[in-house]
Amino acid sequence: MNIVKRIALPLTLIVGIVFILTTAWSQDEMxxxxxxxxxxxxxxxxxxxxxxxxxxxxxxxxxxxxxxxxxxxxxxxxxxxxxxxxxxxxxxxxxxxxxxxxxxxxxxxxxxxxxxxxxxxxxxxxxx
Ligand code: HEC
Ligand code: HEC
Ligand code: HEC
Ligand code: HEC
The missing domain is CATH 3.90.10.10 (Cytochrome C3)
Structure with missing residues:
Protein backbone atom coordinates (compact mmCIF):
# COMPACT_ATOMS: atom_id res chain seq x y z
CA MET A 1 0.00 0.00 0.00
CA ASN A 2 2.63 2.46 1.15
CA ILE A 3 4.78 2.04 -1.90
CA VAL A 4 1.80 2.57 -4.18
CA LYS A 5 1.07 5.87 -2.44
CA ARG A 6 4.70 6.90 -2.67
CA ILE A 7 4.97 6.37 -6.42
CA ALA A 8 1.46 7.52 -7.34
CA LEU A 9 2.19 11.25 -7.45
CA PRO A 10 5.55 11.05 -9.26
CA LEU A 11 4.01 8.63 -11.72
CA THR A 12 1.11 11.00 -12.44
CA LEU A 13 3.60 13.82 -12.95
CA ILE A 14 5.72 11.79 -15.35
CA VAL A 15 2.71 10.67 -17.37
CA GLY A 16 1.53 14.29 -17.46
CA ILE A 17 4.89 15.60 -18.64
CA VAL A 18 5.17 12.93 -21.33
CA PHE A 19 1.65 13.81 -22.49
CA ILE A 20 2.45 17.52 -22.70
CA LEU A 21 5.70 16.84 -24.57
CA THR A 22 4.12 14.54 -27.15
CA THR A 23 1.26 17.00 -27.71
CA ALA A 24 3.70 19.88 -28.17
CA TRP A 25 5.78 17.70 -30.53
CA SER A 26 2.84 16.75 -32.73
CA GLN A 27 1.77 20.39 -33.01
CA ASP A 28 5.26 21.07 -34.29
CA GLU A 29 5.03 18.61 -37.17
CA MET A 30 5.27 20.10 -40.62
C1 HEC B 1 9.54 10.29 -54.30
C2 HEC B 1 8.14 10.55 -54.60
C3 HEC B 1 7.44 11.78 -54.06
C4 HEC B 1 7.95 13.03 -53.82
C5 HEC B 1 9.38 13.52 -54.01
C6 HEC B 1 6.84 13.84 -53.34
N1 HEC B 1 5.70 13.10 -53.31
FE1 HEC B 1 3.83 13.78 -52.73
N2 HEC B 1 3.10 11.91 -53.00
C7 HEC B 1 3.79 10.82 -53.47
C8 HEC B 1 2.91 9.67 -53.53
C9 HEC B 1 3.29 8.26 -53.99
C10 HEC B 1 1.65 10.12 -53.08
C11 HEC B 1 0.37 9.30 -52.95
C12 HEC B 1 0.36 8.68 -51.57
C13 HEC B 1 -0.88 7.87 -51.34
O1 HEC B 1 -1.07 6.91 -52.06
O2 HEC B 1 -1.64 8.27 -50.43
C14 HEC B 1 1.79 11.56 -52.76
C15 HEC B 1 0.77 12.34 -52.29
C16 HEC B 1 0.85 13.70 -52.05
C17 HEC B 1 -0.23 14.54 -51.59
C18 HEC B 1 -1.67 14.10 -51.30
C19 HEC B 1 -1.71 13.26 -50.05
C20 HEC B 1 -1.26 14.00 -48.86
O3 HEC B 1 -0.26 13.58 -48.23
O4 HEC B 1 -1.88 15.01 -48.51
C21 HEC B 1 0.26 15.81 -51.47
C22 HEC B 1 -0.48 17.07 -51.02
C23 HEC B 1 1.66 15.77 -51.85
N3 HEC B 1 1.98 14.46 -52.20
C24 HEC B 1 2.51 16.84 -51.84
C25 HEC B 1 3.87 16.78 -52.11
C26 HEC B 1 4.79 17.91 -52.03
C27 HEC B 1 4.39 19.33 -51.67
C28 HEC B 1 6.03 17.43 -52.35
C29 HEC B 1 7.33 18.19 -52.45
C30 HEC B 1 7.74 18.96 -51.28
C31 HEC B 1 5.89 16.01 -52.63
N4 HEC B 1 4.58 15.65 -52.47
C32 HEC B 1 6.96 15.18 -53.01
C33 HEC B 1 5.12 10.79 -53.83
C34 HEC B 1 6.02 11.84 -53.73
C1 HEC C 1 2.91 18.73 -55.95
C2 HEC C 1 2.64 20.00 -55.33
C3 HEC C 1 2.63 21.25 -56.18
C4 HEC C 1 1.93 21.48 -57.34
C5 HEC C 1 1.01 20.51 -58.09
C6 HEC C 1 2.21 22.83 -57.72
N1 HEC C 1 3.05 23.41 -56.82
FE1 HEC C 1 3.70 25.34 -56.83
N2 HEC C 1 4.89 24.96 -55.23
C7 HEC C 1 4.92 23.79 -54.52
C8 HEC C 1 5.84 23.94 -53.41
C9 HEC C 1 6.18 22.87 -52.40
C10 HEC C 1 6.34 25.26 -53.46
C11 HEC C 1 7.30 25.96 -52.48
C12 HEC C 1 6.56 26.34 -51.18
C13 HEC C 1 5.28 27.07 -51.43
O1 HEC C 1 5.28 28.17 -51.99
O2 HEC C 1 4.23 26.48 -51.08
C14 HEC C 1 5.72 25.89 -54.62
C15 HEC C 1 5.95 27.19 -55.02
C16 HEC C 1 5.26 27.85 -56.01
C17 HEC C 1 5.42 29.25 -56.34
C18 HEC C 1 6.41 30.21 -55.69
C19 HEC C 1 5.84 30.75 -54.40
C20 HEC C 1 4.70 31.70 -54.61
O3 HEC C 1 3.61 31.42 -54.05
O4 HEC C 1 4.85 32.68 -55.35
C21 HEC C 1 4.53 29.53 -57.35
C22 HEC C 1 4.30 30.88 -58.04
C23 HEC C 1 3.85 28.29 -57.68
N3 HEC C 1 4.32 27.29 -56.84
C24 HEC C 1 2.90 28.15 -58.66
C25 HEC C 1 2.33 26.95 -59.04
C26 HEC C 1 1.46 26.78 -60.20
C27 HEC C 1 0.99 27.92 -61.11
C28 HEC C 1 1.12 25.46 -60.27
C29 HEC C 1 0.29 24.73 -61.33
C30 HEC C 1 0.74 24.90 -62.70
C31 HEC C 1 1.78 24.79 -59.15
N4 HEC C 1 2.50 25.73 -58.44
C32 HEC C 1 1.68 23.44 -58.84
C33 HEC C 1 4.21 22.65 -54.80
C34 HEC C 1 3.35 22.46 -55.86
C1 HEC D 1 9.23 13.90 -50.27
C2 HEC D 1 10.34 14.74 -49.90
C3 HEC D 1 10.93 14.58 -48.52
C4 HEC D 1 11.38 13.42 -47.90
C5 HEC D 1 11.37 12.00 -48.45
C6 HEC D 1 11.89 13.82 -46.61
N1 HEC D 1 11.74 15.17 -46.46
FE1 HEC D 1 12.30 16.26 -44.84
N2 HEC D 1 11.58 17.97 -45.73
C7 HEC D 1 11.08 18.04 -47.01
C8 HEC D 1 10.78 19.41 -47.34
C9 HEC D 1 10.23 19.92 -48.64
C10 HEC D 1 11.12 20.18 -46.20
C11 HEC D 1 11.04 21.69 -46.06
C12 HEC D 1 12.34 22.22 -46.56
C13 HEC D 1 12.37 23.71 -46.73
O1 HEC D 1 11.46 24.39 -46.24
O2 HEC D 1 13.33 24.22 -47.33
C14 HEC D 1 11.62 19.24 -45.21
C15 HEC D 1 12.08 19.59 -43.94
C16 HEC D 1 12.68 18.72 -43.06
C17 HEC D 1 13.25 19.10 -41.78
C18 HEC D 1 13.23 20.51 -41.22
C19 HEC D 1 12.37 20.54 -39.98
C20 HEC D 1 11.09 21.23 -40.12
O3 HEC D 1 10.07 20.68 -39.63
O4 HEC D 1 11.05 22.35 -40.68
C21 HEC D 1 13.78 17.98 -41.21
C22 HEC D 1 14.48 17.87 -39.86
C23 HEC D 1 13.55 16.89 -42.13
N3 HEC D 1 12.87 17.37 -43.23
C24 HEC D 1 13.97 15.59 -41.91
C25 HEC D 1 13.71 14.53 -42.77
C26 HEC D 1 14.11 13.15 -42.48
C27 HEC D 1 14.85 12.69 -41.24
C28 HEC D 1 13.66 12.40 -43.54
C29 HEC D 1 13.75 10.91 -43.73
C30 HEC D 1 13.25 10.09 -42.65
C31 HEC D 1 13.00 13.32 -44.48
N4 HEC D 1 13.06 14.59 -43.97
C32 HEC D 1 12.44 12.94 -45.68
C33 HEC D 1 10.90 16.99 -47.87
C34 HEC D 1 11.19 15.68 -47.60
C1 HEC E 1 23.31 20.98 -50.00
C2 HEC E 1 22.72 21.70 -51.12
C3 HEC E 1 21.36 21.30 -51.59
C4 HEC E 1 20.21 21.19 -50.84
C5 HEC E 1 20.04 21.42 -49.36
C6 HEC E 1 19.15 20.86 -51.76
N1 HEC E 1 19.65 20.77 -53.04
FE1 HEC E 1 18.59 20.32 -54.72
N2 HEC E 1 20.31 20.37 -55.83
C7 HEC E 1 21.55 20.75 -55.35
C8 HEC E 1 22.51 20.76 -56.46
C9 HEC E 1 23.97 21.13 -56.37
C10 HEC E 1 21.78 20.38 -57.61
C11 HEC E 1 22.32 20.27 -59.05
C12 HEC E 1 22.78 18.88 -59.34
C13 HEC E 1 23.36 18.80 -60.74
O1 HEC E 1 24.44 19.34 -60.92
O2 HEC E 1 22.69 18.21 -61.58
C14 HEC E 1 20.40 20.14 -57.18
C15 HEC E 1 19.40 19.71 -58.03
C16 HEC E 1 18.08 19.61 -57.69
C17 HEC E 1 17.02 19.18 -58.59
C18 HEC E 1 17.18 18.72 -60.04
C19 HEC E 1 17.90 17.40 -60.08
C20 HEC E 1 17.21 16.36 -59.29
O3 HEC E 1 17.83 15.78 -58.37
O4 HEC E 1 16.01 16.11 -59.51
C21 HEC E 1 15.85 19.24 -57.87
C22 HEC E 1 14.48 18.89 -58.36
C23 HEC E 1 16.19 19.69 -56.51
N3 HEC E 1 17.54 19.90 -56.44
C24 HEC E 1 15.27 19.86 -55.48
C25 HEC E 1 15.61 20.10 -54.14
C26 HEC E 1 14.67 20.18 -53.03
C27 HEC E 1 13.17 20.06 -53.17
C28 HEC E 1 15.40 20.40 -51.89
C29 HEC E 1 14.91 20.46 -50.46
C30 HEC E 1 14.09 19.34 -50.00
C31 HEC E 1 16.80 20.47 -52.29
N4 HEC E 1 16.88 20.29 -53.64
C32 HEC E 1 17.85 20.67 -51.40
C33 HEC E 1 21.87 21.06 -54.06
C34 HEC E 1 21.00 21.03 -52.97
Missing amino acids: TVVDNSVFDNPQRPVSVFEHDLHNEAAGIDECNVCHHVYEDGQLVEDESSEDMSCSDCHDLETSDGQPPLMSAFHANCKGCHEAEGKGPIMCGECHIK
Missing part, protein backbone atom coordinates in the same frame (compact mmCIF):
# COMPACT_ATOMS: atom_id res chain seq x y z
CA THR A 31 1.95 20.41 -42.44
CA VAL A 32 2.93 22.94 -45.14
CA VAL A 33 6.16 23.89 -46.90
CA ASP A 34 7.35 27.22 -45.48
CA ASN A 35 7.07 29.79 -48.29
CA SER A 36 8.56 32.73 -46.38
CA VAL A 37 11.70 32.73 -48.55
CA PHE A 38 9.62 33.81 -51.55
CA ASP A 39 9.50 37.62 -51.53
CA ASN A 40 5.90 37.99 -52.55
CA PRO A 41 4.11 34.60 -52.68
CA GLN A 42 1.61 34.32 -55.53
CA ARG A 43 -0.08 31.15 -54.31
CA PRO A 44 -1.38 29.83 -51.01
CA VAL A 45 1.33 27.85 -49.26
CA SER A 46 1.60 24.23 -50.42
CA VAL A 47 0.19 21.41 -48.28
CA PHE A 48 2.84 18.93 -47.17
CA GLU A 49 2.31 16.78 -44.10
CA HIS A 50 5.94 15.70 -43.99
CA ASP A 51 5.82 12.46 -41.96
CA LEU A 52 2.34 11.32 -43.01
CA HIS A 53 3.14 12.06 -46.65
CA ASN A 54 6.38 10.12 -46.67
CA GLU A 55 4.81 7.18 -44.90
CA ALA A 56 1.83 7.07 -47.28
CA ALA A 57 4.13 7.44 -50.28
CA GLY A 58 6.40 4.68 -48.95
CA ILE A 59 9.58 6.77 -49.17
CA ASP A 60 12.32 5.34 -46.92
CA GLU A 61 15.31 7.39 -47.95
CA CYS A 62 15.45 10.96 -46.67
CA ASN A 63 17.80 12.00 -49.45
CA VAL A 64 15.24 11.35 -52.15
CA CYS A 65 14.43 14.97 -51.29
CA HIS A 66 17.23 16.08 -48.93
CA HIS A 67 20.01 15.35 -51.40
CA VAL A 68 23.70 16.17 -51.43
CA TYR A 69 25.70 16.68 -54.63
CA GLU A 70 29.44 16.82 -55.04
CA ASP A 71 30.84 18.05 -58.36
CA GLY A 72 27.45 17.45 -59.96
CA GLN A 73 27.29 13.86 -58.69
CA LEU A 74 24.63 12.67 -56.26
CA VAL A 75 26.20 11.42 -53.02
CA GLU A 76 24.21 8.27 -52.31
CA ASP A 77 24.38 7.89 -48.54
CA GLU A 78 24.38 11.51 -47.47
CA SER A 79 21.41 13.65 -46.54
CA SER A 80 20.93 17.41 -46.19
CA GLU A 81 17.90 17.13 -43.91
CA ASP A 82 19.41 19.72 -41.56
CA MET A 83 19.27 22.32 -44.36
CA SER A 84 16.52 24.18 -46.16
CA CYS A 85 16.14 23.71 -49.90
CA SER A 86 16.70 27.47 -50.14
CA ASP A 87 20.16 27.13 -48.56
CA CYS A 88 21.34 25.78 -51.92
CA HIS A 89 18.58 26.73 -54.36
CA ASP A 90 18.41 30.49 -54.92
CA LEU A 91 15.30 32.30 -56.08
CA GLU A 92 17.10 32.93 -59.39
CA THR A 93 19.17 30.45 -61.41
CA SER A 94 22.65 29.60 -60.20
CA ASP A 95 25.36 27.19 -61.36
CA GLY A 96 23.16 24.89 -63.42
CA GLN A 97 20.93 23.88 -60.53
CA PRO A 98 17.23 24.72 -60.67
CA PRO A 99 16.05 27.90 -58.94
CA LEU A 100 13.93 27.35 -55.84
CA MET A 101 10.42 27.22 -57.31
CA SER A 102 11.49 24.88 -60.13
CA ALA A 103 13.38 22.74 -57.62
CA PHE A 104 10.22 22.25 -55.56
CA HIS A 105 8.04 21.62 -58.61
CA ALA A 106 10.50 19.19 -60.21
CA ASN A 107 10.87 17.29 -56.94
CA CYS A 108 7.19 17.18 -55.92
CA LYS A 109 5.35 17.06 -59.24
CA GLY A 110 8.16 15.11 -60.88
CA CYS A 111 7.69 12.18 -58.54
CA HIS A 112 3.89 12.37 -58.63
CA GLU A 113 4.01 12.21 -62.43
CA ALA A 114 6.54 9.39 -62.44
CA GLU A 115 4.55 7.34 -59.93
CA GLY A 116 1.12 8.25 -61.28
CA LYS A 117 0.13 9.13 -57.70
CA GLY A 118 -0.13 12.38 -55.78
CA PRO A 119 -1.36 15.81 -56.94
CA ILE A 120 -0.27 17.47 -60.20
CA MET A 121 -2.79 20.34 -60.41
CA CYS A 122 -1.86 23.72 -58.90
CA GLY A 123 -4.87 23.91 -56.60
CA GLU A 124 -4.29 20.43 -55.19
CA CYS A 125 -1.03 21.53 -53.53
CA HIS A 126 -1.63 25.28 -53.21
CA ILE A 127 -4.91 24.86 -51.38
CA LYS A 128 -6.71 28.05 -50.41
Whole structure:
Protein backbone atom coordinates (compact mmCIF):
# COMPACT_ATOMS: atom_id res chain seq x y z
CA MET A 1 0.00 0.00 0.00
CA ASN A 2 2.63 2.46 1.15
CA ILE A 3 4.78 2.04 -1.90
CA VAL A 4 1.80 2.57 -4.18
CA LYS A 5 1.07 5.87 -2.44
CA ARG A 6 4.70 6.90 -2.67
CA ILE A 7 4.97 6.37 -6.42
CA ALA A 8 1.46 7.52 -7.34
CA LEU A 9 2.19 11.25 -7.45
CA PRO A 10 5.55 11.05 -9.26
CA LEU A 11 4.01 8.63 -11.72
CA THR A 12 1.11 11.00 -12.44
CA LEU A 13 3.60 13.82 -12.95
CA ILE A 14 5.72 11.79 -15.35
CA VAL A 15 2.71 10.67 -17.37
CA GLY A 16 1.53 14.29 -17.46
CA ILE A 17 4.89 15.60 -18.64
CA VAL A 18 5.17 12.93 -21.33
CA PHE A 19 1.65 13.81 -22.49
CA ILE A 20 2.45 17.52 -22.70
CA LEU A 21 5.70 16.84 -24.57
CA THR A 22 4.12 14.54 -27.15
CA THR A 23 1.26 17.00 -27.71
CA ALA A 24 3.70 19.88 -28.17
CA TRP A 25 5.78 17.70 -30.53
CA SER A 26 2.84 16.75 -32.73
CA GLN A 27 1.77 20.39 -33.01
CA ASP A 28 5.26 21.07 -34.29
CA GLU A 29 5.03 18.61 -37.17
CA MET A 30 5.27 20.10 -40.62
CA THR A 31 1.95 20.41 -42.44
CA VAL A 32 2.93 22.94 -45.14
CA VAL A 33 6.16 23.89 -46.90
CA ASP A 34 7.35 27.22 -45.48
CA ASN A 35 7.07 29.79 -48.29
CA SER A 36 8.56 32.73 -46.38
CA VAL A 37 11.70 32.73 -48.55
CA PHE A 38 9.62 33.81 -51.55
CA ASP A 39 9.50 37.62 -51.53
CA ASN A 40 5.90 37.99 -52.55
CA PRO A 41 4.11 34.60 -52.68
CA GLN A 42 1.61 34.32 -55.53
CA ARG A 43 -0.08 31.15 -54.31
CA PRO A 44 -1.38 29.83 -51.01
CA VAL A 45 1.33 27.85 -49.26
CA SER A 46 1.60 24.23 -50.42
CA VAL A 47 0.19 21.41 -48.28
CA PHE A 48 2.84 18.93 -47.17
CA GLU A 49 2.31 16.78 -44.10
CA HIS A 50 5.94 15.70 -43.99
CA ASP A 51 5.82 12.46 -41.96
CA LEU A 52 2.34 11.32 -43.01
CA HIS A 53 3.14 12.06 -46.65
CA ASN A 54 6.38 10.12 -46.67
CA GLU A 55 4.81 7.18 -44.90
CA ALA A 56 1.83 7.07 -47.28
CA ALA A 57 4.13 7.44 -50.28
CA GLY A 58 6.40 4.68 -48.95
CA ILE A 59 9.58 6.77 -49.17
CA ASP A 60 12.32 5.34 -46.92
CA GLU A 61 15.31 7.39 -47.95
CA CYS A 62 15.45 10.96 -46.67
CA ASN A 63 17.80 12.00 -49.45
CA VAL A 64 15.24 11.35 -52.15
CA CYS A 65 14.43 14.97 -51.29
CA HIS A 66 17.23 16.08 -48.93
CA HIS A 67 20.01 15.35 -51.40
CA VAL A 68 23.70 16.17 -51.43
CA TYR A 69 25.70 16.68 -54.63
CA GLU A 70 29.44 16.82 -55.04
CA ASP A 71 30.84 18.05 -58.36
CA GLY A 72 27.45 17.45 -59.96
CA GLN A 73 27.29 13.86 -58.69
CA LEU A 74 24.63 12.67 -56.26
CA VAL A 75 26.20 11.42 -53.02
CA GLU A 76 24.21 8.27 -52.31
CA ASP A 77 24.38 7.89 -48.54
CA GLU A 78 24.38 11.51 -47.47
CA SER A 79 21.41 13.65 -46.54
CA SER A 80 20.93 17.41 -46.19
CA GLU A 81 17.90 17.13 -43.91
CA ASP A 82 19.41 19.72 -41.56
CA MET A 83 19.27 22.32 -44.36
CA SER A 84 16.52 24.18 -46.16
CA CYS A 85 16.14 23.71 -49.90
CA SER A 86 16.70 27.47 -50.14
CA ASP A 87 20.16 27.13 -48.56
CA CYS A 88 21.34 25.78 -51.92
CA HIS A 89 18.58 26.73 -54.36
CA ASP A 90 18.41 30.49 -54.92
CA LEU A 91 15.30 32.30 -56.08
CA GLU A 92 17.10 32.93 -59.39
CA THR A 93 19.17 30.45 -61.41
CA SER A 94 22.65 29.60 -60.20
CA ASP A 95 25.36 27.19 -61.36
CA GLY A 96 23.16 24.89 -63.42
CA GLN A 97 20.93 23.88 -60.53
CA PRO A 98 17.23 24.72 -60.67
CA PRO A 99 16.05 27.90 -58.94
CA LEU A 100 13.93 27.35 -55.84
CA MET A 101 10.42 27.22 -57.31
CA SER A 102 11.49 24.88 -60.13
CA ALA A 103 13.38 22.74 -57.62
CA PHE A 104 10.22 22.25 -55.56
CA HIS A 105 8.04 21.62 -58.61
CA ALA A 106 10.50 19.19 -60.21
CA ASN A 107 10.87 17.29 -56.94
CA CYS A 108 7.19 17.18 -55.92
CA LYS A 109 5.35 17.06 -59.24
CA GLY A 110 8.16 15.11 -60.88
CA CYS A 111 7.69 12.18 -58.54
CA HIS A 112 3.89 12.37 -58.63
CA GLU A 113 4.01 12.21 -62.43
CA ALA A 114 6.54 9.39 -62.44
CA GLU A 115 4.55 7.34 -59.93
CA GLY A 116 1.12 8.25 -61.28
CA LYS A 117 0.13 9.13 -57.70
CA GLY A 118 -0.13 12.38 -55.78
CA PRO A 119 -1.36 15.81 -56.94
CA ILE A 120 -0.27 17.47 -60.20
CA MET A 121 -2.79 20.34 -60.41
CA CYS A 122 -1.86 23.72 -58.90
CA GLY A 123 -4.87 23.91 -56.60
CA GLU A 124 -4.29 20.43 -55.19
CA CYS A 125 -1.03 21.53 -53.53
CA HIS A 126 -1.63 25.28 -53.21
CA ILE A 127 -4.91 24.86 -51.38
CA LYS A 128 -6.71 28.05 -50.41
C1 HEC B 1 2.91 18.73 -55.95
C2 HEC B 1 2.64 20.00 -55.33
C3 HEC B 1 2.63 21.25 -56.18
C4 HEC B 1 1.93 21.48 -57.34
C5 HEC B 1 1.01 20.51 -58.09
C6 HEC B 1 2.21 22.83 -57.72
N1 HEC B 1 3.05 23.41 -56.82
FE1 HEC B 1 3.70 25.34 -56.83
N2 HEC B 1 4.89 24.96 -55.23
C7 HEC B 1 4.92 23.79 -54.52
C8 HEC B 1 5.84 23.94 -53.41
C9 HEC B 1 6.18 22.87 -52.40
C10 HEC B 1 6.34 25.26 -53.46
C11 HEC B 1 7.30 25.96 -52.48
C12 HEC B 1 6.56 26.34 -51.18
C13 HEC B 1 5.28 27.07 -51.43
O1 HEC B 1 5.28 28.17 -51.99
O2 HEC B 1 4.23 26.48 -51.08
C14 HEC B 1 5.72 25.89 -54.62
C15 HEC B 1 5.95 27.19 -55.02
C16 HEC B 1 5.26 27.85 -56.01
C17 HEC B 1 5.42 29.25 -56.34
C18 HEC B 1 6.41 30.21 -55.69
C19 HEC B 1 5.84 30.75 -54.40
C20 HEC B 1 4.70 31.70 -54.61
O3 HEC B 1 3.61 31.42 -54.05
O4 HEC B 1 4.85 32.68 -55.35
C21 HEC B 1 4.53 29.53 -57.35
C22 HEC B 1 4.30 30.88 -58.04
C23 HEC B 1 3.85 28.29 -57.68
N3 HEC B 1 4.32 27.29 -56.84
C24 HEC B 1 2.90 28.15 -58.66
C25 HEC B 1 2.33 26.95 -59.04
C26 HEC B 1 1.46 26.78 -60.20
C27 HEC B 1 0.99 27.92 -61.11
C28 HEC B 1 1.12 25.46 -60.27
C29 HEC B 1 0.29 24.73 -61.33
C30 HEC B 1 0.74 24.90 -62.70
C31 HEC B 1 1.78 24.79 -59.15
N4 HEC B 1 2.50 25.73 -58.44
C32 HEC B 1 1.68 23.44 -58.84
C33 HEC B 1 4.21 22.65 -54.80
C34 HEC B 1 3.35 22.46 -55.86
C1 HEC C 1 9.23 13.90 -50.27
C2 HEC C 1 10.34 14.74 -49.90
C3 HEC C 1 10.93 14.58 -48.52
C4 HEC C 1 11.38 13.42 -47.90
C5 HEC C 1 11.37 12.00 -48.45
C6 HEC C 1 11.89 13.82 -46.61
N1 HEC C 1 11.74 15.17 -46.46
FE1 HEC C 1 12.30 16.26 -44.84
N2 HEC C 1 11.58 17.97 -45.73
C7 HEC C 1 11.08 18.04 -47.01
C8 HEC C 1 10.78 19.41 -47.34
C9 HEC C 1 10.23 19.92 -48.64
C10 HEC C 1 11.12 20.18 -46.20
C11 HEC C 1 11.04 21.69 -46.06
C12 HEC C 1 12.34 22.22 -46.56
C13 HEC C 1 12.37 23.71 -46.73
O1 HEC C 1 11.46 24.39 -46.24
O2 HEC C 1 13.33 24.22 -47.33
C14 HEC C 1 11.62 19.24 -45.21
C15 HEC C 1 12.08 19.59 -43.94
C16 HEC C 1 12.68 18.72 -43.06
C17 HEC C 1 13.25 19.10 -41.78
C18 HEC C 1 13.23 20.51 -41.22
C19 HEC C 1 12.37 20.54 -39.98
C20 HEC C 1 11.09 21.23 -40.12
O3 HEC C 1 10.07 20.68 -39.63
O4 HEC C 1 11.05 22.35 -40.68
C21 HEC C 1 13.78 17.98 -41.21
C22 HEC C 1 14.48 17.87 -39.86
C23 HEC C 1 13.55 16.89 -42.13
N3 HEC C 1 12.87 17.37 -43.23
C24 HEC C 1 13.97 15.59 -41.91
C25 HEC C 1 13.71 14.53 -42.77
C26 HEC C 1 14.11 13.15 -42.48
C27 HEC C 1 14.85 12.69 -41.24
C28 HEC C 1 13.66 12.40 -43.54
C29 HEC C 1 13.75 10.91 -43.73
C30 HEC C 1 13.25 10.09 -42.65
C31 HEC C 1 13.00 13.32 -44.48
N4 HEC C 1 13.06 14.59 -43.97
C32 HEC C 1 12.44 12.94 -45.68
C33 HEC C 1 10.90 16.99 -47.87
C34 HEC C 1 11.19 15.68 -47.60
C1 HEC D 1 23.31 20.98 -50.00
C2 HEC D 1 22.72 21.70 -51.12
C3 HEC D 1 21.36 21.30 -51.59
C4 HEC D 1 20.21 21.19 -50.84
C5 HEC D 1 20.04 21.42 -49.36
C6 HEC D 1 19.15 20.86 -51.76
N1 HEC D 1 19.65 20.77 -53.04
FE1 HEC D 1 18.59 20.32 -54.72
N2 HEC D 1 20.31 20.37 -55.83
C7 HEC D 1 21.55 20.75 -55.35
C8 HEC D 1 22.51 20.76 -56.46
C9 HEC D 1 23.97 21.13 -56.37
C10 HEC D 1 21.78 20.38 -57.61
C11 HEC D 1 22.32 20.27 -59.05
C12 HEC D 1 22.78 18.88 -59.34
C13 HEC D 1 23.36 18.80 -60.74
O1 HEC D 1 24.44 19.34 -60.92
O2 HEC D 1 22.69 18.21 -61.58
C14 HEC D 1 20.40 20.14 -57.18
C15 HEC D 1 19.40 19.71 -58.03
C16 HEC D 1 18.08 19.61 -57.69
C17 HEC D 1 17.02 19.18 -58.59
C18 HEC D 1 17.18 18.72 -60.04
C19 HEC D 1 17.90 17.40 -60.08
C20 HEC D 1 17.21 16.36 -59.29
O3 HEC D 1 17.83 15.78 -58.37
O4 HEC D 1 16.01 16.11 -59.51
C21 HEC D 1 15.85 19.24 -57.87
C22 HEC D 1 14.48 18.89 -58.36
C23 HEC D 1 16.19 19.69 -56.51
N3 HEC D 1 17.54 19.90 -56.44
C24 HEC D 1 15.27 19.86 -55.48
C25 HEC D 1 15.61 20.10 -54.14
C26 HEC D 1 14.67 20.18 -53.03
C27 HEC D 1 13.17 20.06 -53.17
C28 HEC D 1 15.40 20.40 -51.89
C29 HEC D 1 14.91 20.46 -50.46
C30 HEC D 1 14.09 19.34 -50.00
C31 HEC D 1 16.80 20.47 -52.29
N4 HEC D 1 16.88 20.29 -53.64
C32 HEC D 1 17.85 20.67 -51.40
C33 HEC D 1 21.87 21.06 -54.06
C34 HEC D 1 21.00 21.03 -52.97
C1 HEC E 1 9.54 10.29 -54.30
C2 HEC E 1 8.14 10.55 -54.60
C3 HEC E 1 7.44 11.78 -54.06
C4 HEC E 1 7.95 13.03 -53.82
C5 HEC E 1 9.38 13.52 -54.01
C6 HEC E 1 6.84 13.84 -53.34
N1 HEC E 1 5.70 13.10 -53.31
FE1 HEC E 1 3.83 13.78 -52.73
N2 HEC E 1 3.10 11.91 -53.00
C7 HEC E 1 3.79 10.82 -53.47
C8 HEC E 1 2.91 9.67 -53.53
C9 HEC E 1 3.29 8.26 -53.99
C10 HEC E 1 1.65 10.12 -53.08
C11 HEC E 1 0.37 9.30 -52.95
C12 HEC E 1 0.36 8.68 -51.57
C13 HEC E 1 -0.88 7.87 -51.34
O1 HEC E 1 -1.07 6.91 -52.06
O2 HEC E 1 -1.64 8.27 -50.43
C14 HEC E 1 1.79 11.56 -52.76
C15 HEC E 1 0.77 12.34 -52.29
C16 HEC E 1 0.85 13.70 -52.05
C17 HEC E 1 -0.23 14.54 -51.59
C18 HEC E 1 -1.67 14.10 -51.30
C19 HEC E 1 -1.71 13.26 -50.05
C20 HEC E 1 -1.26 14.00 -48.86
O3 HEC E 1 -0.26 13.58 -48.23
O4 HEC E 1 -1.88 15.01 -48.51
C21 HEC E 1 0.26 15.81 -51.47
C22 HEC E 1 -0.48 17.07 -51.02
C23 HEC E 1 1.66 15.77 -51.85
N3 HEC E 1 1.98 14.46 -52.20
C24 HEC E 1 2.51 16.84 -51.84
C25 HEC E 1 3.87 16.78 -52.11
C26 HEC E 1 4.79 17.91 -52.03
C27 HEC E 1 4.39 19.33 -51.67
C28 HEC E 1 6.03 17.43 -52.35
C29 HEC E 1 7.33 18.19 -52.45
C30 HEC E 1 7.74 18.96 -51.28
C31 HEC E 1 5.89 16.01 -52.63
N4 HEC E 1 4.58 15.65 -52.47
C32 HEC E 1 6.96 15.18 -53.01
C33 HEC E 1 5.12 10.79 -53.83
C34 HEC E 1 6.02 11.84 -53.73
